[in-house]
Amino acid sequence: MATTYNIDKAHSEVFFQVRHxxxxxxxxxxxxxxxxxxxxxxxxxxxxxxxISTASIDTSVADRDAHLRSGDFFAADEHPxxxxxSTKIAxxxxxxxxxxxxLSIRGTTKxxxxxxxxxxxxxxxxxxxxxxxxxxxxxxxxxxxxxxxxALETGGFLVGDEVKINLSIQATAQA
Numbered sequence: 001m002a003t004t005y006n007i008d009k010a011h012s013e014v015f016f017q018v019r020h021x022x023x024x025x026x027x028x029x030x031x032x033x034x035x036x037x038x039x040x041x042x043x044x045x046x047x048x049x050x051x052i053s054t055a056s057i058d059t060s061v062a063d064r065d066a067h068l069r070s071g072d073f074f075a076a077d078e079h080p081x082x083x084x085x086s087t088k089i090a091x092x093x094x095x096x097x098x099x100x101x102x103l104s105i106r107g108t109t110k111x112x113x114x115x116x117x118x119x120x121x122x123x124x125x126x127x128x129x130x131x132x133x134x135x136x137x138x139x140x141x142x143x144x145x146x147x148x149x150x151a152l153e154t155g156g157f158l159v160g161d162e163v164k165i166n167l168s169i170q171a172t173a174q175a
Contacts, residue, residue, distance in 0.1 A: 002046070005131045005171030009033065014052060015166040018141070025064075033055035034084075036130040036171050037130060048086040048099055054079060073146050079106045087111070095119070099135075105144035112139065129173035137163050 014029045034050035053129035054074040057065055069076040092115070100113040119132030138163050 001045045002037050004174045005038060006174055007034045011170035013168045018163045025059055027057060027059035029056045030058055030118045036081055037116050039137050043091055043097060044089050047088050048097065050084040052082040054082055108144045110143055131171045132167040137168040138162050
């Protein structure tokens with residue numbers, strides 16, 4: 001029997017990091033939602049749907065955030081959501097799964113596989129069933145049309161192509 005869990009935004013995080021010149025810039029998205037339909041007996045029958053508001057990007061620098069929302073990157077006005085819809089879940093270990101699905105960013109959809117760790121189930125003090133998950137993966141931003149960059153006099157480019165994504169998700173079972 002499957003249980004639907006809605007992502008608890010107050011207890012979840014979506015972070016990223018990308019190389020900028022010689023260091024790494026970290027940021028997060030603050031507005032996201034999603035549901036996990038979890039079949040504990042048959043995990044391969046589970047599913048995930050997740051969306052992120054691209055306008056909610058936050059790197060703690062207002063000018064940089066505005067640039068990331070612009071047409072050079074996310075084009076947040078034209079493409080307000082980044083979405084992921086699972087198509088396959090494969091068990092890789094006791095609590096490890098490969099979640100494959102369609103990731104859409106800026107009007108481009110690609111199939112990606114995200115390694116996910118199931119952290120377990122617990123009841124909170126109010127009796128609500130919670131499920132926890134963590135995931136870490138890397139994407140090439142240019143695969144999704146986020147191509148802007150600036151050449152450096154010393155060679156190379158200002159912004160790296162690889163973006164590391166970290167998800168820490170707590171979700172609440174629906175009655």
